[in-house]
Amino acid sequence: MTTGYAAVDAKAPLGLFNFERRALLPNDVSIEILYCGVCHSDIHQVRNEWGGSVYPIVPGHEIVGRVTAVGSAVKKYKPGQLAGVGCMVDSCRHCSECEDGLEQFCAHTVFTYNSPDKHTGKVTYGGYSEQIVVDQDFVLRISEKMAAPEKLAAVAPLLCAGITTYSPLRHWNIGKGDVVGIVGLGGLGHMGLKWAHAFGAKTVLFTTSPDKAADAMRMGADEVVISKDAEAMKKNAKRFDFIINTVAVAHDLNPYLTALKRDGVLCMVGVPDSPHPPVDTANLIFQRRSLAGSLIGGIKETQEMLDFAAEHNIVCDIEMIAIQEIENSYQRMLKSDVKYRFVIDMSTLKA
Numbered sequence: 001m002t003t004g005y006a007a008v009d010a011k012a013p014l015g016l017f018n019f020e021r022r023a024l025l026p027n028d029v030s031i032e033i034l035y036c037g038v039c040h041s042d043i044h045q046v047r048n049e050w051g052g053s054v055y056p057i058v059p060g061h062e063i064v065g066r067v068t069a070v071g072s073a074v075k076k077y078k079p080g081q082l083a084g085v086g087c088m089v090d091s092c093r094h095c096s097e098c099e100d101g102l103e104q105f106c107a108h109t110v111f112t113y114n115s116p117d118k119h120t121g122k123v124t125y126g127g128y129s130e131q132i133v134v135d136q137d138f139v140l141r142i143s144e145k146m147a148a149p150e151k152l153a154a155v156a157p158l159l160c161a162g163i164t165t166y167s168p169l170r171h172w173n174i175g176k177g178d179v180v181g182i183v184g185l186g187g188l189g190h191m192g193l194k195w196a197h198a199f200g201a202k203t204v205l206f207t208t209s210p211d212k213a214a215d216a217m218r219m220g221a222d223e224v225v226i227s228k229d230a231e232a233m234k235k236n237a238k239r240f241d242f243i244i245n246t247v248a249v250a251h252d253l254n255p256y257l258t259a260l261k262r263d264g265v266l267c268m269v270g271v272p273d274s275p276h277p278p279v280d281t282a283n284l285i286f287q288r289r290s291l292a293g294s295l296i297g298g299i300k301e302t303q304e305m306l307d308f309a310a311e312h313n314i315v316c317d318i319e320m321i322a323i324q325e326i327e328n329s330y331q332r333m334l335k336s337d338v339k340y341r342f343v344i345d346m347s348t349l350k351a
């Protein structure tokens with residue numbers, strides 16, 4: 001029996017829930033979960049804001065822990081090793097997306113929670129729990145350099161917030177000479193700042209929270225623009241090569257489009273529960289700008305990102321919580337009061 005935290009419907013607070021993980025298949029790895037990050041996607045899905053939530057729902061897809069057992073065919077992992085699990089636990093393995101290492105775009109991606117488990121026919125349960133069983137091909141290696149508890153906890157949000165901002169910056173070849181904007185300083189946004197800075201770009205934060213400016217500069221921003229200040233936004237017109245927008249609610253995208261240079265790209269990663277107000281296509285046409293989107297990142301690239309983070313000593317800025325504080329952390333995230341990712345210390349499940 002595995003203990004976790006689940007919501008039983010879209011309005012219920014999360015609480016204790018016991019369930020069975022599948023018995024180890026030959027390619028499976030069993031992981032004791034030590035820390036799990038709290039993503040805004042957890043809130044969207046717990047509250048059924050995207051539709052399709054299956055209850056009880058056990059959220060959590062920023063998982064780090066140690067391997068406790070492996071199936072008979074597992075070669076990549078041994079008991080005792082550090083391991084990570086992100087947003088996906090399986091895919092079809094043979095479509096063109098899977099062959100290109102972009103399993104997140106497969107028509108049959110199995111997400112870490114709230115997704116049909118192809119082996120059991122039941123729904124997957126995520127990382128707000130004491131252990132998880134995952135096919136070895138969807139388990140990530142974590143350097144022993146990251147093993148200290150406070151460091152390991154700060155690695156956990158790399159598994160979603162980290163890869164979701166790393167992947168578009170790599171895909172659009174962002175680096176030295178580029179001017180990059182990051183919209184929103186939350187879990188995704190703060191990692192966007194760190195990567196863009198590490199890749200050598202001039203990095204600017206767009207925020208609704210002036211009190212986050214000092215932290216943003218410490219994380220690698222060269223400048224901070226208050227997005228509610230229309231004059232400040234106008235001053236930034238035609239300046240940016242690339243902007244990542246991480247905001248979790250619907251808002252006007254046009255001020256960010258006009259902030260792009262000719263041929264600039266606004267890449268959306270935030271997934272609000274309702275559509276954004278209309279985009280004025282003249283803002284695209286007259287400067288050949290693009291409006292794009294990006295979804296997490298494939299397994300190969302997630303490993304590359306974790307290795308890059310270990311090499312450059314990049315981790316997330318976190319606030320550790322006990323699992324009993326989860327509702328309060330959701331409330332704070334909804335008020336943009338997040339610094340800059342909540343991570344659950346899973347030992348508190350036993351408290």
Ligand code: NAP
Nearest residue numbers: 040041184185186187188207208209248269270271295296
């Ligand atoms: P988060 O930690 O709550 O951060 C979101 C930030 O957006 C806030 O801290 C705030 O930053 C800003 N914001 C909030 N309300 C705003 C408003 N009304 N107007 C403008 N800015 C506002 O959320 P997260 O975990 O980073 O996730 C962000 C979004 O990305 C969610 O929708 C999530 O589901 C989605 N997501 C997508 C992917 C993907 O693969 N595409 C992966 C993970 C998550 P400031 O205080 O700086 O303004």
Ligand code: ZN
Nearest residue numbers: 039041160161
């Ligand atoms: Zn996430």
Ligand code: ZN
Nearest residue numbers: 092095098106
């Ligand atoms: Zn596939």
